[in-house]
Amino acid sequence: MTFDFTKIRKTSSSFELRTWDPEGVIFYGDTNPQEDWFVLGLRDGRPEIQMHNHLAQLTVGAGPRLDDGKWHQLVPTLDGCLRRENWLDQQAQTSVSALTSSLRSCAAESQPGTFFPPGTRAEFSLQDIPQPHAEPWAFSLDLGLQLAAGSGHLLALGTPENPPWLSLQLQDQKVVLSSASGPQLDLPLVLGPPLQLKLGESGAVLSQRPKKEILALPLLDPASLLNLWVQPQGRLFLGALPGEASSASFCLDGLWAQGQKLDMDRALSRSQNIWTHSCPQSLGNDTDGTH
Template identity: 75%
Template sequence: TTFDLTKISKTSSSFEFRTWDPEGVIFYGDTNPEDDWFMLGLRDGRPEIQMHNQWARFTVGAGPRLDDGRWHQLVPALDGCLRQGTWLGKQIQTSASTPANLRSCDVESQPGIFFPAGTHAEFSLQDIPQPHAEPWAFSLDLGLELVAGSGHLLALGTPENPSWLSLHLQDQKVVLSPGSGQGLALPLVLGLPLQVTLGVSRVVLSQGLKTEVLALPSLGLGPILNLWAQPQGRLFLGALPGEDSSASFCLNGLWAQGQRLDMDQALNRSQDIWTHSCPRSPGNGTDTSH
């Protein structure tokens, strides 16, 4: 592909990429192959950039392995704010093309993961720590710091049937429900870890000294166990597909089998999620993105 550099309208590029190959060139471009060139590729499965021109000559590699055959977006967003900046002698000015829904950086924040209303994230069950085999058990721990509105908090399922087992936020309570049948509710105490533990014949929902047990029908966890045996098994966070959710919440951490999950490693997620920060009160930032 040849670009007319005098007609380029943006300084950024983005694309989705997948491969099983651990090494090779994704993109190479130059204005002079000896003096001015740029290369993006993989080395040992991880991204590497090489740049060579009159101002800079460097090679740098970073990030997770991408040679897993899955689609990856190569432009991860940084969760942060800038202010009082001078760039090349010029004061920062908001561009007319800047999206109107960017959140205000005046909002006081703290570390965490913030899901504004209607946002979601999705992990493949094959990409997170696996259940114990004998006896079969799987646990999820959520550090809830802020909660507002009603809607899904978490679900296990597939893209076609996303709520085989789910946690639903309602009136400052969390409701645990199987795919069909009655669920159970637990009043929330913010600041204490909320734990969901799956066993062969029951699901335990606990927070602090409070514990609720949901006995499973005679088939037990059979259908849910199959989620780990198929590529379509998913862990959903936030609003489910097609759900009109008003729920917003902040997590100080999310753990599967005792290991912290990295939101930047999600299979896909809403760009409006604040991956490393939370507003200090539920009313701040719930209708804005990051």
């Protein structure tokens, strides 16, 4: 492709990329091959930018591996806060995008973690997260709750079209484990120590240290749970389920599947106003800036 710079009226570009190749050039452009050029490519499966002109010479690589044969858009979102903004010429601004106008305010103080405001959700494909042990069949989830308020789902296992097969909910300062077969178990809400959910052929076990309280929930149909991992629609849901009027808001200092921490940026889908890498110090109304 060749572009006439005198006719360009737009300074941004976007595209989707799919490749199994871990190394190569995606885009190269120059005004003078010896003095002014730009390269976007992959090195070891990760994006890399090289730029050379009379002002700067740099090479930068970052981000997750993209050489997995799936479609990727090279525009990663950033979880951060802005304040004291002064954008170009305010009088020349003609419109504000719908996304910008819906952004939530920042907390006055923040800490590392993941914040789910009320009604937000994220989905992971069960085929994209660490798989259960085979013999004997076992799967574990560890959920680190820093802050929690309201009532609603924290996580669930199931498919988008059907009620969850197994779920963990926040209700009246309790954590409630329930299954599609009917029974449920309550555990007093304690912030800080990770909640551990262990699944096996004999049932589901919910525990939390240092009290080491253990609640066992028998599973009437364990075969249905195993099937979730072999069908493409199997999901791990975080936060509100589709169609749920949830008032639950919570902060996680981590979510681990089979001992491996999940990256919220790698979710199959998620609400745009989830804070992927930060949490407010409290769930009050103190704000400072734009998120």
